Amino acid sequence: MSSKVPLNKIRRASRVLLFKSHTKPGIKGWELRSQLGEKYIDIVLATDKIFREYLGLRIVAVNADGRKIEIKNENKNSLRKATFLVLVDQPLTIRDLKTAGWRIDEIASLSLILLYLLSHNGVANINDLRNLLVSKISNARVNYILSKLLRLGYIEEKDDKIIIGWRSKIEIDFEKLLGVV
Amino acid sequence: MNTGIGTYKKLKDLLNELLVTLSKSSDPFKIDVNRYVKELEKIFPYIDIQSLDIDSEIIYTLTDIVKKQKEWLKNKSFLFLLGSLIALIKIAKMNSEDLANELTKAWKPIVSLEQITFNEILRGMNYMSQKKFIVFEEGILKEVKDFNQDGLLKDFIKKTFLEEYIRKVERHLSVLFKEKNIVEYGVLIGSGDFKEKYMRGLALSYLAREGRIILYYDAIEEKVYILKPEYSNNKEYESIVIRVS
Numbered sequence: 001m002s003s004k005v006p007l008n009k010i011r012r013a014s015r016v017l018l019f020k021s022h023t024k025p026g027i028k029g030w031e032l033r034s035q036l037g038e039k040y041i042d043i044v045l046a047t048d049k050i051f052r053e054y055l056g057l058r059i060v061a062v063n064a065d066g067r068k069i070e071i072k073n074e075n076k077n078s079l080r081k082a083t084f085l086v087l088v089d090q091p092l093t094i095r096d097l098k099t100a101g102w103r104i105d106e107i108a109s110l111s112l113i114l115l116y117l118l119s120h121n122g123v124a125n126i127n128d129l130r131n132l133l134v135s136k137i138s139n140a141r142v143n144y145i146l147s148k149l150l151r152l153g154y155i156e157e158k159d160d161k162i163i164i165g166w167r168s169k170i171e172i173d174f175e176k177l178l179g180v181v
Numbered sequence: 182m183n184t185g186i187g188t189y190k191k192l193k194d195l196l197n198e199l200l201v202t203l204s205k206s207s208d209p210f211k212i213d214v215n216r217y218v219k220e221l222e223k224i225f226p227y228i229d230i231q232s233l234d235i236d237s238e239i240i241y242t243l244t245d246i247v248k249k250q251k252e253w254l255k256n257k258s259f260l261f262l263l264g265s266l267i268a269l270i271k272i273a274k275m276n277s278e279d280l281a282n283e284l285t286k287a288w289k290p291i292v293s294l295e296q297i298t299f300n301e302i303l304r305g306m307n308y309m310s311q312k313k314f315i316v317f318e319e320g321i322l323k324e325v326k327d328f329n330q331d332g333l334l335k336d337f338i339k340k341t342f343l344e345e346y347i348r349k350v351e352r353h354l355s356v357l358f359k360e361k362n363i364v365e366y367g368v369l370i371g372s373g374d375f376k377e378k379y380m381r382g383l384a385l386s387y388l389a390r391e392g393r394i395i396l397y398y399d400a401i402e403e404k405v406y407i408l409k410p411e412y413s414n415n416k417e418y419e420s421i422v423i424r425v426s
Contacts, residue, residue: 018293026293087289088292118265136276167291171291175264179271180267
């Protein structure tokens with residue numbers, strides 16, 4: 001498929017997909033269509049192939065619920081409404097994450113919060129989470145870490161409760177985190 | 182009104198569609214069983230002996246899908262229960278490093294590039310224009326012959342501030358390297374007053390930049406170590422932020 005897609009289209013798709021143009025990363029299907037033309041799905045698939053083979057990245061499409069959808073098989077209407085994002089496609093190390101600005105206590109806190117939420121139907125009281133974090137990391141860092149995770153969208157606040165955020169749904173394989181796969 | 186041939190064709194199309202959908206996805210919930218049953222309901226009054234085989238094949242396939250859906254749900258609910266249990270055990274038993282490692286295995290972050298906007302450039306220019314160039318005014322830069330990175334490193338920084346500390350740190354390091362090939366950064370920085378630690382840190386950065394030592398960062402222990410240059414295979418420089426407190 002990639003042989004039929006002109007290279008300049010792939011370059012353009014890479015730029016459009018990687019540059020952050022909104023508050024949240026990612027670009028909508030209809031925006032891609034307006035930038036790349038009617039055959040934008042073919043271009044995205046060809047770009048994805050190059051990303052996977054040479055860069056260790058991959059392109060995913062997610063619907064409004066944050067659920068990943070298959071770019072190849074999904075219908076055109078759903079793809080137009082979907083958000084397209086670029087994800088890392090290789091296993092990361094703690095060092096990689098630290099280079100990206102994460103501290104070990106922040107990564108551990110996110111892990112802890114997600115495990116807690118996954119075992120409590122995805123909802124938790126913020127004070128319960130604070131108490132849980134204090135048992136594993138320094139008390140002085142808890143509020144900062146919670147606000148960072150909220151700001152980045154890893155967790156969200158809804159009706160005075162904490163729920164799993166949009167970013168966690170996209171970036172984290174919950175079954176792998178739980179160890180059930 | 183449906184003829185025998187028309188009914189047969191409709192059933193055949195329905196079966197083909199069902200089989201194609203089945204072959205495309207392993208998820209049994211991708212198939213709308215209800216829609217197929219409704220379609221069959223409409224065709225049912227016109228079914229003759231000739232179409233009976235194909236009709237029963239569709240029903241058999243649909244039954245199989247419902248069975249798969251049941252198994253899938255049973256399996257998922259078991260995994261959910263098991264997952265909750267594992268999550269609670271992990272929370273109770275793991276320390277922060279283990280928890281971080283567990284998440285790392287399951288984490289594939291989003292990649293995005295920030296764009297510099299015109300407003301950001303203006304803000305930066307505004308900030309720069311308000312800065313006071315103390316070094317020029319005080320005349321410290323007279324030491325530097327060429328105003329470039331190498332000039333700064335070789336002449337200005339070394340001559341002005343660091344010479345004494347570089348000597349001190351190198352002497353200390355040579356003593357420590359006789360005992361061990363690896364020295365903990367904190368040991369060398371010492372526990373003296375802040376200025377002393379800061380200057381020793383700067384001296385170490387200078388030595389690392391010159392390739393006379395290697396700074397190695399252990400992400401798990403969150404500790405920095407100093408090694409002799411012969412232990413490095415990597416000829417490229419890498420920046421490490423080290424907090425001196």
